[in-house]
Amino acid sequence: MTPKTPPPVIKLKGLHKSYGYGDAATSALDGMDLTINKGEFVAIMGPSGCGKTTLLNILGLLDKPTDGEYELSGEPVDAISQSRRAQIRREQIGFVFQSFNLLPRQTVIENVALPLIYSGQTHTSRLMAASKTLRLFHLQNREYYMPHQLSGGQMQRVAIARALVNQPSIILADEPTGNLDSKSSEIIMQELSEIHNRGNTIIMVTHNSRLTSYADRIIYMLDGRIDTDSKVVPKKPDLAAKIPLSAKRRKVNASKKKSTKAKPAVKKVSKKKVVKK
Ligand SMILES: Nc1ncnc2c1ncn2[C@@H]1O[C@H](COP(=O)(O)OP(=O)(O)OP(=O)(O)O)[C@@H](O)[C@H]1O
Ligand SMILES: [Mg+2]
Numbered sequence: 001m002t003p004k005t006p007p008p009v010i011k012l013k014g015l016h017k018s019y020g021y022g023d024a025a026t027s028a029l030d031g032m033d034l035t036i037n038k039g040e041f042v043a044i045m046g047p048s049g050c051g052k053t054t055l056l057n058i059l060g061l062l063d064k065p066t067d068g069e070y071e072l073s074g075e076p077v078d079a080i081s082q083s084r085r086a087q088i089r090r091e092q093i094g095f096v097f098q099s100f101n102l103l104p105r106q107t108v109i110e111n112v113a114l115p116l117i118y119s120g121q122t123h124t125s126r127l128m129a130a131s132k133t134l135r136l137f138h139l140q141n142r143e144y145y146m147p148h149q150l151s152g153g154q155m156q157r158v159a160i161a162r163a164l165v166n167q168p169s170i171i172l173a174d175e176p177t178g179n180l181d182s183k184s185s186e187i188i189m190q191e192l193s194e195i196h197n198r199g200n201t202i203i204m205v206t207h208n209s210r211l212t213s214y215a216d217r218i219i220y221m222l223d224g225r226i227d228t229d230s231k232v233v234p235k236k237p238d239l240a241a242k243i244p245l246s247a248k249r250r251k252v253n254a255s256k257k258k259s260t261k262a263k264p265a266v267k268k269v270s271k272k273k274v275v276k277k
Helices: 052-059 082-092 108-116 123-136 152-164 182-197 209-214 245-254
Strands: 010-019 026-036 041-045 067-072 093-096 170-174 201-205 217-222 225-233 265-271
Touching (some): 026 052, 041 209, 052 201, 108 123, 123 152, 152 182, 182 201
Parallel strands (some): 093 170
Antiparallel strands (some): 010 067, 225 265
């Protein structure tokens, strides 16, 4: 008997989202069809206002579509109760925002432990899990710092550690490096690559085309729809995966120049023309 293929992590069909009513209505998503399988690293690009954040919010169950279908791991999302949606958000989805969203009056370790608050674990075991995750990001000596005592890059690494502390299978990142210099961006991207190499699904919105070289699929959105959807064919498969993060970090720190990362070849798998009305 052949094993059953698991359903896609995300499946959208004819998804619409509009805000406001009547003459004041804005269409943020205008009929999106999208399938994302487990383990994909998808970069989403497109001009300001084309619906990228709206899409991530709906994928992350922070918002609801106005029309259309959304299946999360094979389950229609509109049939899921409010309390289970919150549970799925806590347990399966990790959010990384451009603005870090750290609580300013909590220490780094308390910030990272925050998503575990409903997990039923004791305070001590939550802090132990947070500490373990911070160590992954080489921030163990910053555990008792306050967020304002960190650099922008460190704050974003804390935010990513917080997104990962409960081991979610899907990471949704909205311009995770938007507020960072190029060196910090590179470190964050390497960390996201490593998370991806562990089998997690990553969906990342970015305005920076250079960062799409970390993804294995690039989607361009236009006017609330998918304009192009391309698979990235890496020039040297698995090379990035074989370099340990510590070595990569040394390489980044040593390099005073801009990244010389080879631009991967891009193979278009589909192109949907946007019909202007
Ligand atoms: N809460 C809201 N109320 C009304 N309109 C909204 C709301 N949120 C988003 N929109 C509108 O929906 C459209 C898509 O917004 P969205 O934030 O998804 O764009 P984006 O692609 O993320 O843009 P950016 O690159 O600037 O972040 C925009 O026209 C925006 O004005
Ligand atoms: Mg946005």
